[in-house]
Amino acid sequence: MSVTRINKFEAKDGIADSLHGFLRSIVPLIGRSQGCEPCQVLRSRDNPNRFVVIEAWASVSAHEAAVKNISSGEMNEVMHLLASPPSGSYYEP
Numbered sequence: 710m711s712v713t714r715i716n717k718f719e720a721k722d723g724i725a726d727s728l729h730g731f732l733r734s735i736v737p738l739i740g741r742s743q744g745c746e747p748c749q750v751l752r753s754r755d756n757p758n759r760f761v762v763i764e765a766w767a768s769v770s771a772h773e774a775a776v777k778n779i780s781s782g783e784m785n786e787v788m789h790l791l792a793s794p795p796s797g798s799y800y801e802p
Contacts, residue, residue, distance in 0.1 A: 710781065710800070710801065711746070711765060711766065711767055711768070711801075712721070712726065712765075712766050712768065712769055712799045712801055713762040713764065713765050713766070713771070713799070713800045713801075713802075714762075714763075714765075714766060714772050714797055714798070714799055714800075715761055715762075715763055715764075715798060715800060716763075716764070716795060716796070716797035717760070717761055717795060717797065717798060718732065718759070718760045718762070718763040718791060719756075719758050719759050719762070719791065719792045719793055720757065720758045720759075720760070720790055720791065720792060720797045721758075721790060721791065722792075722793045723751075724790050725757050725758045727751060727790055728758075728760065728787065728790040728791070729750070729760065731787050731790065732750045732762055732787075733761055733787065734748050735779065735783070736749070736750060737747050738778060738779065739762075739764060739775060740758065742771070742778060743767060743771060743773075743774070743775070743776070744766050744767035744770075744771025744772070744774070745764065745765070745766060745767075745771070745775060746764075746766065746767070746776070747763075747764075747765050748762065748763070748764045748765070748767035749762070749763050750762050751763065754789035758792065759782065763797075769799055772799075775785075791795045
């Protein structure tokens, strides 16, 4: 069954453009993952420090396998940009 994963991120003040750039840079990596359907980064119009990454997947297990393709170095790179830990949930039609 297909699922949608919605991930939420909030940048520290003054560095939202850096977080936006990072999130946009990983979209191609995610998009090449087996089982990934469309993936996009959206920035809040009300608060430009807030972002969501919306990913469509063939299954939860396909998403979980793809997460392993993001290196710990890349994750460490983004953590200093965040005002709070990222969050995410799966949604079904």
